Amino acid sequence: MAVLVTGGLGYVGSHAVKHLVDRGEQVVTLDNLIFGHTQAASGSEVVVGDIGDKDLLRQIFSKHSIDSVMHFAAFADVGESVADPKKYYVNNISNSLAMLDVMLEFGVKMMIFSSSAATFGEPEIVPIPEDHPKNPTNPYGRSKLMLEEILREYEHAYGLRAISFRYFNASGADPSGLIGEDHKPEHHLIPLILQVALGQREKISVFGSDWPTPDGTCVRDYVHVSDLAQAHLLGLDALRNGKGTTEYNLGNGNGYSVREVIAVAEEVSGKSIKSVDADRRPGDPAVLVASSEKIVKELGWEPKFPDLRTIIQTAWNWHNTHPNGYSGK
Ligand SMILES: NC(=O)c1ccc[n+]([C@@H]2O[C@H](COP(=O)([O-])OP(=O)(O)OC[C@H]3O[C@@H](n4cnc5c(N)ncnc54)[C@H](O)[C@@H]3O)[C@@H](O)[C@H]2O)c1
Incomplete structure (x- = not known):
């Protein structure tokens, strides 16, 4: 079975793709190249296109035996999300919903979702546990929290199981030196x-x-991008072994x-x-x-x-x- 990785030519996604390829998984990487880099594909099959393009997704799901989706594709600039919230709700929510529609059409019912520490807002307790109150202070964080909540409801209603990983500050680069962080503009x-x-x-x-x-x-809290990638493999294994929808923090x-x-x-x-x-x-x-x-x-x-x-x-x-x-x- 293949894994569809959305946003897999971006920073964190490309490290997950490399980990998947290195352990022999079949990987289809979908990225619209707004921020992605084709050189970051690690030999995975690349489809250039948008997660909101349902026809394209139907083609991908028809062609490949995909059992799960790792969903990295999103916009992630907190400041921009305050200035232009529409951009964030359209890409991070509407486009994700379009993709979830096609997943359900094709009976693909496992997802790993890139959520964020931005779902918490100002912490009341540090270190922050998963069940800490969620009061995001910007549309970016709210878009991530909304998708987490949608995924909980989709499990209940449609049996789609999802693991949401809330990354703290993703940083570092693959020790091979082959892939790394290349955001333009850079905010990290x-x-x-x-x-x-x-x-x-x-x-x-x-x-x-x-x-x-x-x-x-x-x-x-700075967390190495390779450690994030490793967590994605563990999450995928857990879903394949029947794990239900849940959320995990990823930091050190x-x-x-x-x-x-x-x-x-x-x-x-x-x-x-x-x-x-x-x-x-x-x-x-x-x-x-x-x-x-x-x-x-x-x-x-x-x-x-x-x-x-x-x-x-x-x-x-x-x-x-x-x-x-x-x-x-
Ligand atoms: N980098 C961090 O520290 C951090 C922290 C918390 C959460 N996250 C989340 O992790 C994910 C990846 O972050 P990143 O730093 O790798 O960002 P990134 O911009 O490097 O990667 C995102 C990729 O998604 C692609 N993309 C965006 N919208 C798309 C769409 N509609 N269709 C297809 N492709 C699309 C972009 O071209 C890009 O390659 C994001 O969801 C982000 O919100 C990142």
Whole structure:
């Protein structure tokens, strides 16, 4: 049976595709290339197209014996979602619903969904457990929470079983150096910091230095993208063994401040990284750290790269050898 991976030419999806291909799964990768890179396919069969295109999906499901979908395709820029919520609800909800329609038409009833720590909003308890109250502070986070809730109802009504993985800060790159992070525009802290180390950016802005944290800067939980990919394999196995719909947090349970991340990036790259203090961004929680005990206990997830230095080292190896990402050295 084949696995359909939507958004599989993007950052996290391409790492899951590589893990699937490496363990001998048949993989069909569907991506509209808005942000994806064909070089990130790891030998999987690529279909260029949109998850909202029902006819295309019918062709894919007719041609391949697909038993499950890993659903990464979405827009994921929090700030943009506030300025243009329609874009987020259309892509992350309407297009996902179109795909779910075709899955049901073809009796495909297993899905792994890329959800987010943004479903929680401002945490009341840290580390954040799965059953923590959900109060997303932006349309992006709300779109992820809505799809989680839709998936719960689809299990009850149609027997479609789904695992929603709430990633904290996905980071690092595959240790092979073959694939990595290439977002244009880039919004994630580690690649932005490494752009300064590469001389592509003059400085990094630190949004808020008066947060109630040890050094005043925001604290986040960085989780290696290969560990996320590994969790997807465990999730797929669990669904194939009959696991019902559920949600898991994916993080390391360790928080690092912006200044700590910059310091480690300086050590790893051997470059000085200039930073400037800027105003807080509205809606940014001071601390976001996951409790991932549930997946460790239930699925035996064991992160291989929990250490920040290793995460940044793999990211640096990728960015240093691919300073322009996939579009040439
Ligand atoms: N990167 C993170 O730290 C992070 C954290 C939490 C959740 N997530 C979620 O993980 C998923 C992947 O994130 P990413 O960082 O890899 O993003 P990404 O932009 O690199 O990957 C998304 C991919 O989906 C494709 N895509 C978007 N809409 C599509 C559509 N309608 N049809 C077909 N393809 C489409 C894009 O071309 C892109 O290749 C997203 O759902 C995101 O919300 C990411």
